[in-house]
Amino acid sequence: xxxxxxxxxxxxxxxxxxxxxxxxxxxxxxxxxxxxxxxxxxxxxxxxxxxxxxxxxxxxxxxxxxxxxxxxxxxxxxxxxxxxxxxxxxxxxxxxxxxxxxxxxxxxxxxxxxxxxxxxxxxxxxxxxxxxxxxxxxxxxxxxxxxxxxxxxxxxxxxxxxxxxxxxxxxxxxxxxxxxxxxxxxxxxxxxxxxxxxxxxxxxxxxxxxxxxxxxxxxxxxxxxxxxxxxxxxxxxxxxxxxxxxxxxxxxxxxxxxxxxxxxxxxxxxxxxxxxxxxxxxxxxxxxxxxxxxxxxxxxxxxxxxxxxxxxxxxxxxxxxxxxxxxxxxxxxxxxxxxxxxxxxxxxxxxxxxxxxxxxxxxxxxxxxxxxxxxxxxxxxxxxxxxxxx
Numbered sequence: 001x002x003x004x005x006x007x008x009x010x011x012x013x014x015x016x017x018x019x020x021x022x023x024x025x026x027x028x029x030x031x032x033x034x035x036x037x038x039x040x041x042x043x044x045x046x047x048x049x050x051x052x053x054x055x056x057x058x059x060x061x062x063x064x065x066x067x068x069x070x071x072x073x074x075x076x077x078x079x080x081x082x083x084x085x086x087x088x089x090x091x092x093x094x095x096x097x098x099x100x101x102x103x104x105x106x107x108x109x110x111x112x113x114x115x116x117x118x119x120x121x122x123x124x125x126x127x128x129x130x131x132x133x134x135x136x137x138x139x140x141x142x143x144x145x146x147x148x149x150x151x152x153x154x155x156x157x158x159x160x161x162x163x164x165x166x167x168x169x170x171x172x173x174x175x176x177x178x179x180x181x182x183x184x185x186x187x188x189x190x191x192x193x194x195x196x197x198x199x200x201x202x203x204x205x206x207x208x209x210x211x212x213x214x215x216x217x218x219x220x221x222x223x224x225x226x227x228x229x230x231x232x233x234x235x236x237x238x239x240x241x242x243x244x245x246x247x248x249x250x251x252x253x254x255x256x257x258x259x260x261x262x263x264x265x266x267x268x269x270x271x272x273x274x275x276x277x278x279x280x281x282x283x284x285x286x287x288x289x290x291x292x293x294x295x296x297x298x299x300x301x302x303x304x305x306x307x308x309x310x311x312x313x314x315x316x317x318x319x320x321x322x323x324x325x326x327x328x329x330x331x332x333x334x335x336x337x338x339x340x341x342x343x344x345x346x347x348x349x350x351x352x353x354x355x356x357x358x359x360x361x362x363x364x365x366x367x368x369x370x371x372x373x374x375x376x377x378x379x380x381x382x383x384x385x386x387x388x389x390x
Contacts, residue, residue, distance in 0.1 A: 068080075120171055186360075203226060216249050278327045339388070340389075
């Protein structure tokens with residue numbers, strides 16, 4: 001595996017699992033006491049008063065049995081999967097009602113735990129059917145270590161194995177990805193992960209050969225002879241699965257500025273190694289960290305990439321300026337400073353109708369099919385148009 005591929009692999013970030021589990025409790029319908037919490041970890045996390053106020057939503061009626069329920073309170077969000085086991089001979093009231101619940105912060109996302117709660121509940125049903133694990137004896141003594149194990153391992157590792165004799169039940173938190181933002185014509189896709197050998201759909205197979213980190217969506221659609229909206233859907237799908245990231249269109253007239261992450265280039269040896277191998281013009285002779293750092297540090301508002309090339313001559317420093325920008329954007333070391341044209345008059349022509357300040361120069365160039373420098377020169381000669389940088 002070459003260094004560039006290794007860099008792309010390490011760029012994939014784990015999708016954050018929101019909302020650590022604060023508590024797991026097991027509640028049941030007692031034939032004399034009614035709904036009660038029989039066991040919880042940590043102990044007394046959910047008070048009796050709080051549980052009594054919401055028990056009607058936890059120990060539910062038949063219509064909600066075996067359905068994922070979520071109860072949101074001021075401080076907590078409770079996720080459960082109410083269960084009813086019917087057996088006229090075994091239970092006093094002909095059935096055993098229980099609910100195993102996860103408790104998270106009220107503003108946390110809990111959808112990733114839904115399948116875990118259901119599978120854990122089914123595991124307890126199986127043990128109850130086999131040995132009356134829940135309904136006989138002191139349930140808290142038997143369940144307490146189990147709840148503690150599940151909470152600890154799901155919070156730290158995202159998975160847990162429940163071993164019972166020769167049978168093992170695996171609980172694993174599903175990592176839920178957020179839907180990516182809509183893809184725009186002027187955005188540039190770049191692979192950040194090797195595309196797998198799995199049989200992708202025909203559109204993806206037709207589009208991926210033209211993803212090189214520099215072709216924008218509109219150009220890819222033209223080169224691949226695929227409809228623009230289909231290319232956007234394809235790229236959005238690849239972004240969702242962490243195969244592709246979107247970066248701004250590279251042009252020598254672009255302006256970038258550094259972020260606070262620039263200091264990592266001076267401190268992190270691993271990042272330095274990745275950067276040098278990624279931006280070098282030749283694998284046989286790498287540039288120096290000093291030269292790369294100087295180029296990044298010189299990226300300020302008002303300074304174009306063309307200005308930097310004239311000033312530093314990156315080629316003589318063994319640096320590929322296009323890859324330098326690409327690496328900096330992907331790592332968050334630099335960010336693009338966009339130009340937004342704003343019309344100052346009330347009587348626009350056809351072009352000027354787009355000059356509301358909502359569309360960047362890149363978007364306008366792609367939509368009307370002209371070079372960025374040509375459009376910028378035209379707009380700068382128009383005294384009724386102001387360019388905003390942000």
